[in-house]
Amino acid sequence: MSENACIGLSSAEAAARLQKFGPNAVQEAATHPLLTFLHKFWAPVPWMLELTLVLELVLAKWPEAIIIALLLIFNGILGFSQEQRAQKALELLRERLRIEARVRRDGKWCSISATELVPGDCVHIRLGDIVPADIRLTEGQILVDQSALTGESLPVDRKAEDTVYSASTVRRGEATGEVTATGAQSYFGKTAELVRGAGAKSHLEILVLAIVRYLVIMDGLLVAAILAYATWMQMPLAEILPFALILLVASVPVALPATFTLATALASLSLARQGVLVTRLAAIEEAAAMSDLCSDKTGTLTQNRLRVSAVEAGPRQQRQELLAMAALASDEATQDPIDLAILDAAKAEGATPPQRQDFIPFDPSSKRSEAVFAKDGQRWRALKGAPQVIAALCQGVHWEKATEELASSGARVLGVAAGPEGSPQWLGLIGLADPLREDAADLIAKLQNFGVRVRMVTGDSPATAAHVAKELGIPGRTCDREAIHEDCGVYAGVFPEDKFHLVQSLQKQGHIVGMTGDGVNDAPALKQAEMGVAVESATDVAKAAASLVLTQPGLQGILTAVETGRRVYQRMLTYTLNKIVKVFQVALFLSLGFLLFHDFVVTPLLVLLLLFANDFVTMSLAGDHVRPSPRPDRWDVRSLVWSSLVVAGAWLIYIFLVYGAGILMHLSLPARQSLDFLGLVFSGLANVFMVRERGHLWASLPGRFLLWASLADVLVVSLLASQGWLMAALPLPIILVLLAATVLFTLLLDQIKVPLLRRLNRA
Template sequence: MAATTPAQAEAEPVQSGDWPETDPGKGLSASEAAARLARVGPNAIAEQTVAPWRQLLAKFWAPVPWMLEAVIVLQVLLGRGLESLVIAVLLVFNAVVAFVQEQRAKDALALLRKQLHVNARVRRDAQWQQIAAEQLVPGDVVHIRAGDIVPADLRLLDGAVSLDESALTGESLPVDAGAGKPAYTGAIVRQGEATGVVTATGARTFFGHTAELVRTSNAPSHMQSTIFAIVKRLVVFDLVLVAIVIGFALWHHLPLLDTAVFALMLLVASVPVALPATYTLATAVSSQLLAHQGVLVTRLPAVEEAAAMDTLVSDKTGTLTQNSLRYAGATALVQGADENAVLRAAALASDDATQDPLDLALLAPARERRLLADAPVRSAFHPFDPATRRSEGLYSVDGQPWRAMKGAATVIGPLCHLDAAQQAALDAAEKQLAASGARVLAVAAGANDALQLLGVVGLSDPPRPDAADLIARIKQLGVRVCMATGDAEETARAIGAQLGLGTRVCHIQPGAALDPAQCDLYARVLPEDKHHIVAALQKAGHVTGMTGDGVNDAPALRQAEMGIAVASATDVAKAAAGVVLTDPGLGGVLTVVRAGRQVHRRMLTYTLNKVLRTLEIVVFLTFGLLLTGHFVISPLLIVLMLFANDFATMSIATDRVHPSAQPQHWQVRRLMGASIVLAVLSLLFAWGVYVWAQAQGLSLAQLQTVVFLILVFGNQAGIYLLRSNGPLWSLAPSRWMAAASIGDVIIVCLLAAFGVLMAALPGFVVGMVLLATVVFTLLLDLLIKRALFRRFAIA
């Protein structure tokens, strides 16, 4: 398919709607573009936003708020106006805190969205330049090519493209478009190049929306699914205890309304009220920090998924190598041809306008040697296409059609109808150049019916200076690194040996099974083969990361748990990936893996502590009723306890943690097992403190305050106990977490000592409960925790 480059975009003036004519050879002037932008606005659709007051009200319309609201009503019916008022105030305060935290996370995401935008090649003031698609205006002259997302509605002036409009129309077959045809916003350019004039932007486009790169997935992550699976188990367990409580109350003729309130509070205690805010805040804060380190997150769950990645498949060019191709020599394979003849033909099969590094690497030495001084007149040019794996220039020589072609040896060879001797010579020459790590291309030229293999050219792309070290550091984190390249086996093996990747080379055979365990390197890989590699790794049980940059890499990037668009990626690849690297190389991968494992550790602390405290609270309160015949804590104190615990729990989102040295996976049974052991020990401790408090001659109301202190102090201690595998004092908490903990403890102690919202306790009792909790936690840390974590493989 012939394509027109930006340099060839010459046409007569066109009319774009009601706007004045635009000269395609010059484009708009900067001043005219600015005036039109001021008039029509950015090339974007205003997002449908929900009013803040509606978002805040939504915090009161969910199962947990419903239960608390029912408790408020029941308390009013019982004539407990003060208790119902306090619970209402706490409910409102909790909703406001969650709202503020979510807004903070949304603000972080908004900053990321500003950095992830579609770029457009536009001609202004007779110069081609790249600008953000949001700055396009009607009348702009734009150039599109394979891998682009059409940035605005266009009417094509010249060239030819194949457009994928499936996201817009639902039609799976590509649409061919040429001069005079439209190209609509959001379509993906699969093949070809073309130049067009912008006819509509923003809300005025045919499909009414612009192409957005960031897609926030609504599907729950593995971590969220795991926590909710645990919560389901806890709720079932709670329902059994609630049934026991109700039966006990009916048998002993306890007040029904009080019993209903108590039963509701048991259920509320099992629900992870702070989970959405904690998870969103943890991932959003990490995403914001990653943005300052060259990693842009397009979907929040990708941060957490990075923690589980155990295999990374990296492309070669620009990621492991410098992407600075240099001519490394040529070998002539036909009598009468020399190195210069091969280089000249390769240069004639190249074009400056494509800005393809491979083409530029061949054109530079050819011009230095003045090999193109007598170049024939070119009639058309076919740029490199991943589907054909070759590029071609069409010329006229002595009035006859003549072609110059370069591409993969496996593609060019068959086109030249080689005999056995010629094929053997081609294979030998390719291996000789590839053994040094050079990329090898076969070169052919001749008339349509007499295409002749001239020889091979080698292009060297040395490894990045930091590549081997980064690979070694990624491996130290338990992630196996493989390389996928379109180069020959010898080239792949040479680069693999230099970088410490290994030397076992695999080829993708259609219909053949692939054993990823036997593959360090994948050679002669087509873009569509990457999806097969990812699927094979996932089938073998691996959590896979895949880097990519091209439009045909998009399926593999979407399939991989960790799709990574590299710095030079097309807009389509960025849209499909979970993270986008803004700096070349693998440094960003190392950064996001560490950040992901930090998020995992924080959420692991949250999960373990939530299960532990839920089991402790519901069992202690239930059996406290069964053993004493009265409620060992009031509904008001339960709400206060939940609020105090959630306030401290949310600070986990910013905690300072050590990333694990190995990939992390969520194991429900292991988490439940470790939590149950700790819950049993905590229950024994809590009951011991309660019995001690009874012996001090405290009243029933004062004992309820003691229970409140036991459960609040226990939650605080649990966070510090579980936040690391080493001694709890080995790693200082973040400033926000330390402030939340200190503030929480001080306020709770003051409330108990002065009898605010609860029966007052002697300072001695408050101090003893706090001291006992600290001592018990230190004993758990020294004697139990590390052995327990090893037993249940919690890292």
């Protein structure tokens, strides 16, 4: 690449132009917070509450109407605040997922944020980049995908003097050019948005909503039975209809949207602080379920600090000539670790390459790079790439033994050749050493202890890959790309496009697959995998396709994501279990109590207070202390439902015993209704503490928020009952005895729960 084609700016000039033209970005129009808040009252869940509110107002039932209005406002504020918190998390991701640009400043190539580009900057773009601004090319040739601009799927060729536009994607080649427009002045108007689908529902949320739908159907049948019974008994419709609506509302997951938003927002913020950026929130659940991780070698398992460790020159060739030709087929502007290592070695050895006329950058499909130069009046080519590829272009080369010896030591081996057009001569081999990351073997062992099988996927030779895998402790045989559909621990000699077929093959076998990648050709595999992971050095296209983006090298971020995802799963499993149990207990108690005793065992007003009491505590589960599952998490709906039914049946017996105790104590109906209300609140709290732990409830300490929320819940409802506020008064000794009885019943039920729920955790 000609040094004079694009000179670039000095730092002082760039700073002055940044002040004049502004940052290379366009601020998105934000929705007014008031509209966002009002939107919380426009959804199926609020509609049911709003319908009930209107009915209570028509019937002049003011206490019930006030409680419903407060419940609506409470959940609206809660949902709004957590959505704002999630939005701040996404803004953090957008800030850290910014596009980087290779720019020439003060005569040196460096990497800066694309937002700092200004007109006049000299920029180098290559395969996998999202074009950061409008650029007039000065040299090189690229194939550009402009679908983000024009909607046309076919890429177009661009060469010197052509213009490429912001948000285009480089599909092939490399080029250098001068920035002509940035920010709002660019053709596209802004850089490409990388964080997509962050509001998408996860499989977990869809599953819980499906379960709740069936619960509402069950309640619908109970309501129909109550209405039929009331009609037969000629009871006033004005009394029965509010009760029926309250029964339905009691089954609606009022706190579900806020709970999921809070859980995922907290998880994404926690991961961001630890160097893992989530581009779609469903990835948190996928991380919990991941059973297989296909990991790149370079930069993920190794330090990505390549250096030339060996130079095997041919019998009549000089070491300096080999390094000079290898350096000629490399380019500093690409900032590629292999090219930089070779250029450093050539400089250290004093190997000066001739003037280059043209350069063809490395292409993963051809596995080589080329440079054109003139020698003795002829057009010559210097080639660098995979030994088998370079040797195939030469005549009579015996490269296998020397390559095998270098590869068996764990080195990455390149072949080098040079010669007149069409007849290159073999020069020899270069061995590149990339030390293993110190933490790689330990992290692989930890992932495997979590039930995640780590498979290494590399373009290196089988000998090199097998040596590295042995040092890392990766089990399984080593296969080449022809055995991509077989069960192997290491896949060697793999092209980037092979990764897509590998992911598909593992998915067909029932695996939940994670795949790491960094290049544009890795994007299909990253998109196909349940958990696509763009590593620290990934191209912009790879980042856009991935669900997780690592900002630090190595596998630590993936291990962190797995642990975090499994904790979120445990919290949501607790929420789901608790919801199913409470709906069955409350719905069956209210309906059966009415049908058997011909009275409201709990008033509609107290049912609304119960919703407040339950939701206040269950919301705190989103930040509860939990232990990650020892194996990949899979939802077993049948086991979940049947286990919940057994626990719900036990709590149903408990609440009927409470009702019977009220009769034995000769309490009035209003007092019995207060006693039943307290029984439902206390048993609801006890159930949360019982199902949050798959073992015995004392096996782990609950979160601080859960403890304080539960204590506050007990104190408030006990105060209301003892003072006779919103319900008939109960003596304090009765309240304390009921609380103690609930604790004893919980400890007894915990002995039954352990074998039932352990299956859900596969412990």
